[in-house]
Amino acid sequence: MLTDEYVKRVYAKVEERDGDQPEFLQAVREVFETIQPVFKDHPEYEASGVLERLVEPERLVKFRVAWVDDAGKVQVNRGYRVQFNSAIGPYKGGLRFHPTVNEGVIKFLGFEQIFKNSLTGLPMGGGKGGSDFDPKGKSDAEVMRFCQSFMTELYRHIGQFTDVPAGDINVGAREVGYLFGQYKRLANQFTGVLTGKGLEFGGSLARTEATGYGLCYYTQEALRVLRNDSFAGKTVVVSGSGNVAIFAIEKAQQLGAKVVTCSDSNGYVYDPSGIDLDVVKDIKLGHRGRIAEYAERVDGAEYHEGCRGVWTVPCDIALPCATQNEIDVEGARALVKNGCTVVCEGANMPSTPEAIEVYQKNGVLYGPAKAANAGGVAVSGLEMSQNSYRLSWSFEETDERLKGIMDNIVAESLAAAKQYGDEGNLMEGANIAGFLKVANAMVAEGII
Incomplete structure (x- = not known):
């Protein structure tokens, strides 16, 4: 709910201007609802029109x-x-x-x-x-x-x-x-004008793996801090079969989990023995095939039409890695009903607001996309640094830096959530921690 008068006024203006952009409105409202406690401590944000400027692209x-x-x-x-x-x-x-x-x-x-x-x-x-x-x-x-x-x-x-x-x-x-x-x-x-480049012309080791690996580092750290737990022995459901999903599966398996699904826009595969990642890589990275091929090649695997059915598969942890709003309220309820206690997002905004409400009402550990999938842009930033230095770091050095960044995101999110009254809420904490740095910079730089 929007309760702060300043926040409500700005959001109403966004609705008036951009009412034909539902995804944008959804993203803005989620942030606005969670950062409201900040404005009691920072009247300078309203005085300098931080929100009005924040929602309008430069x-x-x-x-x-x-x-x-x-x-x-x-x-x-x-x-x-x-x-x-x-x-x-x-x-x-x-x-x-x-x-x-x-x-x-x-x-x-x-x-x-x-x-x-x-x-x-x-x-x-x-x-x-x-x-x-x-x-x-x-x-x-x-x-x-x-x-x-x-x-x-x-x-x-x-x-x-x-x-x-x-x-x-x-x-x-x-x-x-x-x-x-x-x-x-x-x-x-x-120049380093693009990131994700090939290693031969300025790319960074670990960039391809970064979003999926970072998602798992974030999830592992959140589990450690909030549940004294880990991936070890857990059953994991993953959606998608692109880079994010592939390397989330890889790292989750390395951390001791059994990943039983992946999907594409046509449907999903369920492999009760655990996804054979070599087959997925051959299909998707080798010849850009469809995931249905997996069930034809792996004994015991099942292919199901319709990608949203993946959320009906029993699991301990769900890692949505496909696209926005792929988990609706029915999908969230199915996850909870079938034993899921952790949802961390590898895609951008894959859960609808109603799905997030289901997570929160049922005590699901929820890691929002802007925090959980930040590993990709983090290593892109590290690629920019390497380009400026005209050197390359080893995979191990870059991966270690990535893990440190993801661990720090969990820590900063939890600290912000605690400071503003909703201890343990990773979504609120991520929005507040991310917002404060940007808002302070905007105030310092003047009305531009």
Whole structure:
């Protein structure tokens, strides 16, 4: 509930202006509901219009992307880049290529990125971008031509000290490579303007694994501090089968858990013996196949149409790693009914507000996305540092830094939650801890 008069007034204005952007409204309301206790101690935030400025992007670029397919036909997509907030550093956030991408989705992702980046402790502001282009079913040549056209417009708005994009859904090593090559061609500069690059041209070891590994480091630390527990011996349900899901499965297995599911947009597989990650990697990373193939190759595994059914599988821990709002109230109730006591989010905003309410009413340990999946952008920040130094750290050194960042996010979230009255609430703590750093910077920098 919104009870603070200042918060209510600003949110009403957001509804009036952006009522056609449900994902953005959902993200803003979640943050606003949890940061309300802060304003009693900080009247300067209202005086300097922190919230009014926070919900309005500093810049939003929307552009046409025209490219030619293999049949010689001209195709046109829409491209976006939202540069939301640079109070604590250059804009930082991924690019998503997916048919569902629109202005509201990009704004929700960029808004979440402000707080996620703040929580890492690294000097990065919030941004996001992408296109309604779908690389699925496209040839490498088509993807290259699209990426080159996309970057031909985007390059004038980004730079290593201005805005540093990365990958997101459907933007992996192939796409980042094409994007970086075109930027270098246009700008005649070899700089760390994109993260998630190949190791041969400035990428960081552990970046591919970072979001999934970081999710598990966060979950393990939250379990240790709040439950005196760990992944060891637990049954885990994971959604998705992209980079985040694959490396969350890998790290959860390394920490002693049995992961029994993964999914894609068509359906999910259930393997009671534990997911064979080599098979998943071959399907998804080897030849970009569909997850249904897993059940054809692994004895005892079951494939089920419909990806949301994954939440009906009994488990101790759920790690949603697919997309926004993939767990609704029915999914949350099914998880609780079947014994799930921990939900930590690898995707961006994968739980609806109603699902989160179910978690909280039933004592589920809930790790929100902006904290739990911050490992990817954390290592992106470390990649930026390595690019500036013109050197590369070992996998072990980067991974150790990642774990330290994720452990610190848990600590800072719990400290903020305790200070403002809801001890143990990781969602409230993450929002408050992330917000305070950005708000203080905005006040210090004046009305801009």
